[in-house]
């Protein structure tokens with residue numbers, strides 16, 4: 001059921017984006033970034049491996065965020081440093097897509113809005129890191145955290161407010 005509503009939400013977002021009603025920066029990437037389903041068989045469905053939101057945040061989001069927070073303290077001096085930032089920002093941005101399949105019963109629209117905004121800022125961070133722009137990376141990182149925290153404020157009563 002959660003998956004069905006998640007897919008429905010994605011489809012809805014694509015339609016809205018297609019109609020040009022949402023600004024580019026809200027999405028970060030254009031509607032063409034979501035590929036059309038080519039194989040609709042049961043095995044080809046996106047399914048969560050871990051149903052618990054707590055475990056999902058703790059094992060996918062938390063360690064990634066902690067590494068990024070360290071990596072963005074000083075300008076990387078070699079390609080390895082930039083690779084680490086690109087890797088963790090892409091993991092977080094793509095993981096925000098998976099939040100869309102984990103909507104709560106109430107205020108699902110707000111949930112998706114936070115997830116999409118965090119994904120968008122995470123994508124900006126990834127792209128800034130690709131061009132090795134440290135200032136832009138830091139700015140996008142802080143924007144991303146604002147969106148992570150906006151969801152935590154609304155859905156977690158202000159717990160898990162992440163510092164830089």
Ligand code: HEC
Pocket residue numbers: 053054055057058061062065092096099111112114115118122144145147148149151152155156160162
């Ligand atoms: C759409 C909502 C939403 C977004 C967006 C979101 N989170 Fe969360 N996050 C949650 C919820 C809900 C919890 C609490 C899970 C629980 O303990 O049940 C949580 C908890 C956490 C925790 C605490 C985990 C723990 O073990 O105590 C961390 C760290 C975290 N999120 C990081 C992030 C980061 C980093 C981002 C942004 C890249 C992010 N979250 C974006 C909903 C969200």
